[in-house]
Amino acid sequence: MKIFETSKAPNPRRVRIFLAEKGIDMDYVEVDLAAGENLTAEMRAKNPTTKIPFLELDDGTCIGESIAICRYFEEMNPESPLMGRTPLEKAQVEMWQRRVEFHCMLPIGMCFQHTSGYFKDRMTPVVEWGKISGENALAYFAELNEHFKESTYLVEDYFSIADIILLCAIDFARVVKVRPSDEYVHLLSWYKKVSARPSYTA
Amino acid sequence: MKIFETSKAPNPRRVRIFLAEKGIDMDYVEVDLAAGENLTAEMRAKNPTTKIPFLELDDGTCIGESIAICRYFEEMNPESPLMGRTPLEKAQVEMWQRRVEFHCMLPIGMCFQHTSGYFKDRMTPVVEWGKISGENALAYFAELNEHFKESTYLVEDYFSIADIILLCAIDFARVVKVRPSDEYVHLLSWYKKVSARPSYTA
Numbered sequence: 285m286k287i288f289e290t291s292k293a294p295n296p297r298r299v300r301i302f303l304a305e306k307g308i309d310m311d312y313v314e315v316d317l318a319a320g321e322n323l324t325a326e327m328r329a330k331n332p333t334t335k336i337p338f339l340e341l342d343d344g345t346c347i348g349e350s351i352a353i354c355r356y357f358e359e360m361n362p363e364s365p366l367m368g369r370t371p372l373e374k375a376q377v378e379m380w381q382r383r384v385e386f387h388c389m390l391p392i393g394m395c396f397q398h399t400s401g402y403f404k405d406r407m408t409p410v411v412e413w414g415k416i417s418g419e420n421a422l423a424y425f426a427e428l429n430e431h432f433k434e435s436t437y438l439v440e441d442y443f444s445i446a447d448i449i450l451l452c453a454i455d456f457a458r459v460v461k462v463r464p465s466d467e468y469v470h471l472l473s474w475y476k477k478v479s480a481r482p483s484y485t486a
Numbered sequence: 487m488k489i490f491e492t493s494k495a496p497n498p499r500r501v502r503i504f505l506a507e508k509g510i511d512m513d514y515v516e517v518d519l520a521a522g523e524n525l526t527a528e529m530r531a532k533n534p535t536t537k538i539p540f541l542e543l544d545d546g547t548c549i550g551e552s553i554a555i556c557r558y559f560e561e562m563n564p565e566s567p568l569m570g571r572t573p574l575e576k577a578q579v580e581m582w583q584r585r586v587e588f589h590c591m592l593p594i595g596m597c598f599q600h601t602s603g604y605f606k607d608r609m610t611p612v613v614e615w616g617k618i619s620g621e622n623a624l625a626y627f628a629e630l631n632e633h634f635k636e637s638t639y640l641v642e643d644y645f646s647i648a649d650i651i652l653l654c655a656i657d658f659a660r661v662v663k664v665r666p667s668d669e670y671v672h673l674l675s676w677y678k679k680v681s682a683r684p685s686y687t688a
Contacts, residue, residue, distance in 0.1 A: 333585070347581055348585075349580065349585070351584060352584060356573055359572075359573030360573045370561075371561030372549075374557055374558070375549045375554045378551065378557045382551045382553060382554065383535070383550075412612050412615075413615040
């Protein structure tokens with residue numbers, strides 16, 4: 285079993301942190317996207333979307349999408365659950381996963397795609413939209429700061445995959461110079477806590 | 487227990503179809519967004535994001551986000567599972583959920599938000615981005631058509647929540663005149679099958 289990934293990209297990092305938290309060892313295969321290693325016929329046969337990361341099981345079955353890979357290991361290795369322990373908590377984790385995905389990682393990713401020019405050969409960047417997206421992410425940091433006034437993690441005192449998604453998004457946001465302001469003390473206190481976990485460097 | 491929603495919006499419809507497929511009866515409370523009924527102090531206390539749908543449990547706990555609500559009922563009522571029956575299938579459902587969410591519903595929603603002017607008092611529409619988003623959704627229909635050449639539903643022969651998300655996205659896309667071309671016979675054949683299910687009118 286192995287995971288094909290690009291170690292510097294934000295979404296593979298979610299999976300590495302998730303597996304480190306669960307104590308699961310994994311073989312990682314580095315894919316050089318700039319050199320087009322994800323576009324070869326052999327790689328497309330495994331992973332038609334060409335996006336990373338993807339997991340290849342020993343029987344050759346491949347699963348794409350970072351959170352789908354996490355779901356597989358959550359179900360196969362239910363100890364140290366990171367996606368909720370009760371039906372209500374599973375719903376609350378999913379609620380926060382979606383909020384930080386759509387209101388934080390998505391605008392940060394859009395800001396990167398539309399202002400950096402990194403993917404300009406495979407898309408039409410709209411710089412104005414990229415800038416608005418960066419501002420939307422910053423505005424969401426203010427909402428998160430309010431949330432962490434009352435709550436240790438995104439779901440009360442339970443560290444979950446939602447925190448991992450947010451952590452990876454905030455770290456990636458530095459690339460486009462989007463950073464939580466110093467006045468967001470509750471958000472920064474959460475950040476200090478989650479980035480001190482041993483999984484942070486996975 | 488009740489769900490606050492707006493019956494014409496695409497995301498509440500996902501939940502209604504999901505619950506109909508599982509045979510779960512529900513009380514629905516219609517919220518008039520245009521009249522700002524979601525913005526009252528009473529409603530914000532239940533649902534700070536002001537987005538619909540949200541579920542209110544009998545003890546007053548509220549859960550937002552359509553898919554988080556579905557997750558709650560999948561866990562509480564595991565019969566007729568729609569989010570996968572095995573660890574691998576759960577991962578495959580999640581993979582397809584994310585693909586149709588990010589490559590279909592998201593661009594259709596962006597096209598609506600940025601070209602219709604519907605939310606122009608609470609965002610800055612970027613018409614160029616809206617148009618590109620509509621084209622991106624159309625391009626993804628071509629990929630889906632290829633997929634349905636080999637597969638009855640998104641996850642092989644298993645009807646799942648991923649099909650519900652795609653169905654609601656395609657129906658909503660009519661609002662912005664984004665429709666699968668007649669030549670996409672495999673996608674249209676899938677559409678005919680899923681829209682013939684009794685849950686379609688939920």
